[in-house]
Structures are given as structure tokens and as C-alpha cells.
Amino acid sequence: MRNKILILLLFIPFIVSAQNGYYFFTESEINNMRSAAKTEWGQKIIKTLKDTVDSRRKFQLHVPLLEGGHIHDYFCPEHKVRFSFDWNKPEAHYCSQCKHYWTGNKRYDWAWVNVAHTHNYTYLRNCMYLYLATGNKVYAEYIRNMLLDYASKYITYLDHDTARKVGPWGGKMFGQSLDESAWASDVCRAYMVAKSIMTTNEIREIEKGYLIPCSELLLKRRGTANWQVWHNSGLIALGVALQNDSIINVAINDPECGYHAQMERYVMNDGWWGEGSPTYHYYPLRAMLLSADAVRCRNINLYDRKLYKMLVAPASGVYADLYFPAHNDGWYGESLIAQVSLYEIACQRYNNDPFFLSVLQQCYRYTDRNFGEALQNNIEIPQVTSMETWPSVHFKETGYTVLRSGTKTVVMKYGPHGGGHGHPDKLSISIHDGEKEIVSDMGTCAYGVPAFTKWYRKTLSHSTLTVDAKDQKESTGKLLAFKAYKDGGEVSAEAPDVYSGVTMERKLILKKNKLTDILTARSDEQHLYDYVLILTEKPVFSQTGEVIILNDSPSYNYIKNAIVRKQSSPLSCKIGKAYMKIEVSEGQEFEVITGEAPGIPPGNGSVLSKYDSPFCYPLIVRVKDKKLRIKTEWKF
Numbered sequence: 001m002r003n004k005i006l007i008l009l010l011f012i013p014f015i016v017s018a019q020n021g022y023y024f025f026t027e028s029e030i031n032n033m034r035s036a037a038k039t040e041w042g043q044k045i046i047k048t049l050k051d052t053v054d055s056r057r058k059f060q061l062h063v064p065l066l067e068g069g070h071i072h073d074y075f076c077p078e079h080k081v082r083f084s085f086d087w088n089k090p091e092a093h094y095c096s097q098c099k100h101y102w103t104g105n106k107r108y109d110w111a112w113v114n115v116a117h118t119h120n121y122t123y124l125r126n127c128m129y130l131y132l133a134t135g136n137k138v139y140a141e142y143i144r145n146m147l148l149d150y151a152s153k154y155i156t157y158l159d160h161d162t163a164r165k166v167g168p169w170g171g172k173m174f175g176q177s178l179d180e181s182a183w184a185s186d187v188c189r190a191y192m193v194a195k196s197i198m199t200t201n202e203i204r205e206i207e208k209g210y211l212i213p214c215s216e217l218l219l220k221r222r223g224t225a226n227w228q229v230w231h232n233s234g235l236i237a238l239g240v241a242l243q244n245d246s247i248i249n250v251a252i253n254d255p256e257c258g259y260h261a262q263m264e265r266y267v268m269n270d271g272w273w274g275e276g277s278p279t280y281h282y283y284p285l286r287a288m289l290l291s292a293d294a295v296r297c298r299n300i301n302l303y304d305r306k307l308y309k310m311l312v313a314p315a316s317g318v319y320a321d322l323y324f325p326a327h328n329d330g331w332y333g334e335s336l337i338a339q340v341s342l343y344e345i346a347c348q349r350y351n352n353d354p355f356f357l358s359v360l361q362q363c364y365r366y367t368d369r370n371f372g373e374a375l376q377n378n379i380e381i382p383q384v385t386s387m388e389t390w391p392s393v394h395f396k397e398t399g400y401t402v403l404r405s406g407t408k409t410v411v412m413k414y415g416p417h418g419g420g421h422g423h424p425d426k427l428s429i430s431i432h433d434g435e436k437e438i439v440s441d442m443g444t445c446a447y448g449v450p451a452f453t454k455w456y457r458k459t460l461s462h463s464t465l466t467v468d469a470k471d472q473k474e475s476t477g478k479l480l481a482f483k484a485y486k487d488g489g490e491v492s493a494e495a496p497d498v499y500s501g502v503t504m505e506r507k508l509i510l511k512k513n514k515l516t517d518i519l520t521a522r523s524d525e526q527h528l529y530d531y532v533l534i535l536t537e538k539p540v541f542s543q544t545g546e547v548i549i550l551n552d553s554p555s556y557n558y559i560k561n562a563i564v565r566k567q568s569s570p571l572s573c574k575i576g577k578a579y580m581k582i583e584v585s586e587g588q589e590f591e592v593i594t595g596e597a598p599g600i601p602p603g604n605g606s607v608l609s610k611y612d613s614p615f616c617y618p619l620i621v622r623v624k625d626k627k628l629r630i631k632t633e634w635k636f
Helices: 004-018 027-036 040-056 106-134 137-154 177-197 199-219 225-241 243-253 259-266 279-298 305-315 336-347 356-361 372-377 451-456 555-556
Strands: 092-095 101-104 393-395 400-403 408-413 428-432 438-441 465-468 476-485 488-499 502-511 514-535 560-567 571-575 578-584 590-598 614-636
Touching: 027 040, 027 106, 027 372, 040 372, 092 578, 101 614, 137 571, 177 199, 177 225, 177 279, 199 225, 199 243, 225 259, 225 279, 225 438, 225 451, 225 514, 259 279, 279 356, 279 578, 305 336, 336 356, 336 372, 336 393, 356 428, 356 502, 393 476, 400 476, 408 488, 408 502, 438 451, 451 555, 451 590, 555 590
Parallel strands: none
Antiparallel strands: 092 101, 393 400, 400 408, 400 488, 408 428, 428 438, 438 514, 465 514, 476 488, 488 502, 502 514, 514 614, 560 590, 571 578, 578 614, 590 614
């Protein structure tokens, strides 16, 4: 009887919160987490969360006195690898490729603070789930103690941007209000969960020192796109934590900047976010899910059809290994697996939708189920061993197609530029053989690395056509035809406006393990046409070539060890396990140039073992003429 009373008392604070009308987790959800924590799979999650909390507590827990900088500065400028974070070395930053510490750079030091805040966010979030799932008061105390420390220092932080100046998009804890709002979106949840063990004075300190100043900062930041979506998410969370409906109303209903306005303006009818990249789709999508979850306590339902389509669209466009092509400013290595926690929420909110359940099953073929959201979902996920067979698909508004034949995938991108995160790469393609990309869209490296603008954002670093060594203009291509088959499909599209006076068309036909790629260009004037394929493995030819120095433009200087082969007949080569034959118009002379260039960026800090080379291997078919027709045939 005594144990039953103790269990009941543990739930009282949460029942009170729900009755008060401001909460993030309902009583039934807390019961779900408690039940899940007793299962075999739930106990593994609890252990994982405890291990991360214990690991964090091995180091000093004091909140940094210094304002944070820009995460994109926390990368080695030579190797593009994210520095290895060390709690004990705020002014020395280790590169795993250089094998030494970088010191004496304030931007790196400021970025270290950014990472420290992010680790603290994870600590607070994990403590929240542990308290909810186990009822152990110590985890609520951990949250309270750290938030009191933040409250005492947050008011001392200066408004600043990533350059340590006062700017319209600066933060206090971070150099961007974007990061500020993302941190608040989850940390407010931890605060509300631990609030029941706080005194009135402690609540007042956290409100005055952090919650109110942060809400005042974000209310001044009025923007668009993914920035404003996160601002809204942060404001909604702060509004719930402060029990302030006026803040929530601004974040949802402001006609220019509110949730509904951003959803209407930036989410396309096919479900994709307008910036045209898996990375920049999931980034705002997470904010939208957090917003929808937070306002349930105010009887507002944002789980509508459009949010549903935002969850379905990217999951319909993955490679067989559940990774995505890194379109535009996408960080390489974005995967459905990395987003599995979102689909735990989606599965719950959309009543165990079969598609979302299938996504979870596929993801858990590759990763452990160790997320707090899984406790909240509290359902068994049946294990599967085989890959889900998804069909070829066309995203009309976003403008890219995915041709599938078994595990083979070919993608062509022709749609809108993608705003500030777009790349000049109309009619670019990527090819995935079921295990890895053999023709890659590399996305981008960290924004603080020089190669970001000088290589990765150039047309030359994409598998498309470059004319006269110049970048394509911002434009939108046009779909000409799309057909899906059981064992492949075909697509053709044109890009008439990317180069003045030049019309480009490309047609792809995938049938079983064979791909035919036909690219044509027409003009009334003679041009230097460079048909480019960005290969992940070095091509092997039977013919020898000659050394050439490429200096057509600065971006060409990134291609080293270049070899040229002059041809007037078809040319074949082997690329890993794949074979390719190149043909141009009959009688037309052409050159095939190969070399090495900066390859797939480590991006998020991990070098994917599939791509063990730091290089990519551009293959350029060069023709100087008014017209161009190149046909490549693949067997892979």
C-alpha cells in the first residue's frame, strides 16, 4: 500500500500541470513512458540515457561565462572535419586528421562555447526523460541546478552575432537567434517537467534570468524560412513555460511571421520544404513538430495533412541504405536513420500510421532504438530484415525525380533554385548502387571553410553541364516526361535559362541494372561544353592520357592531377564495380579529363566509412561546338 501511495505522489505534480492548462506531456503520456521503461527495449533506452547523463557529470557542470559563437567555425580549415570537443580544453581544438590541437583562434574558442551549450541541452533533455520515465527526483534536481546557473549568467550575456558584433539576427547564449530558439524549444520542456520540485524563488529566478529575457529577444527577431520557424518554436515553448498565451498567439498567428504563414509560404504541395534539401527540410520540420506538440495543451491541433506530407515526402525519396542525396547546402550523410526520433512522434500523433511504422522498422534495421521519444510512443516495433520496396517517385513542385530498380537509385534535380541555400546545378544527377553513391551530389562543407563558396557551391562540383567554365544562373527547369516501372523508370527535363542562348535537356532511362543518360545542349553560337560526373571512385581506363593543367576558372584550380584523353570514338571505363561507356555525336571530337578534387565533406563530424578517400574524381567530357549530345551507358 505504501508503494502505491508513493507512486501516486510522483504523478501529482504532472496532474496539476495538466489541470493548469500549460504542459508538454499529458498524464497518459507519462504513464506510457513509465510502462515503456519496464519493457526490455525500454530498459535499454533508460540505460543509454543514464549513461549519457553520467558521462556529462564527470566534467564540471558550470555554465560558460562567455557567449557562444558559430558552429560552422568549429571545423579544421584544412580537412573540413569538425573538431573533437573536449570539456577541459576550451582554447585548444583537436583535429582528428591533423592529429594536433588548433590554438590562438578566438572564433574556434567561441564555437567551443556553442558546442558546450549544445551538450548541456542534451544533458537537460535526457534528464527530463529519465525523470518522466523513472520518477527519480535526482534528475529533476539536475535540471533545476543547471537552469539556475544559466539564469544567473544569461542576463549577463551581450547581444551579439557570429562576428561578436550587434546584428539583427544575433543571440545572447549563441551567436544566432536561430540557435537560441532551438535550445529554448527543448529546454523549456525540461524546465516544466522539473518545475514541480522547485521553490517559488527558484521559479522566479529562472523566469527572470532566462525565460523572459529569451522570449523578449526572440519576439524582436522577425524573419522568414527556417529561421522564423525555429523562432516560432522557441516562442511557443517559452509561452507555455511562462503560461503566456499572447506569446503563443504571436508565434502561431502573426500574419507575416507566424507558424501558419511560414507553412503556407515555404512548404510545397508535394510536401517538401522550399529550400530543396533533405537537411534543410528536416531542420524546420523538427521545429514544426515541436510547435505542434507544444500547443496541444492549448487545444490547438497543428497535426494536419500538410505536416503529414512533410513527414512522408523525404522518407519517400531515400536511397536503399536510407541516406539522402545531399542537395544544395545539405550536409552530407543526412539520413532517415538520423531522423528516426521524429517518426516516433509522428507514429504516435498520426495513430500508428502504417507508413510511419514502416519507416521505423526500416530505420531500426540500422540503429538501436535508444530515444526518449520511443518511450513516449510506447509501442513494440516488429523487426524486419528486408528492405522495403519503394517505387520510383517524382516530386513535382520541388523538381526532382527518384528512379528505382531494386536497390539501384538514380536521382535527377531540375526544380527551383532553393533560395539562399540553393546550388547552381540544374539537371544534375546522382547514382547509388544500393551500397553507396558512385556519382555523388556532395552537398557542402561547413560554411566557415573556404572551399564552401569556391568549390562546393560551384556548378563544376556537380554532375551536370558547365558552359564556358561559368556557373549556371539561378533558374527553374521544366519536367518533360516521367514514367515509373516496376524495375526502373525514365525521366526527361530541360533547363532553357541557365546559360544565355543555350538550351539543355537530359533524359535518364533506368532498367534493372542498366542506366542510359542522354544530355543535349543547343546554341546558335560555339561554346565550351563540359559534361561533368563527380565520381566517388577513381575511373580506370585502358587508354593512357596526358597531364593537363586546368585553369579555365578559379573553381577548375581545385581539380588536381588532371589527365586528358583526346577521343573521336566511344570511350569506356570501370568505376569500382560499375562500367560506363561514353559516346558523343558521330564524328565529333572530344576530350575526357579526369582528376582529383575535394571530396565528400565530413560535414557532421564523421567520415562515412563507405567513402574512405578525401577526394572525389571529376570526369569531364569536353566538347567545343554549337551543339552537344553525350550518351553514357552504365551497368551497375
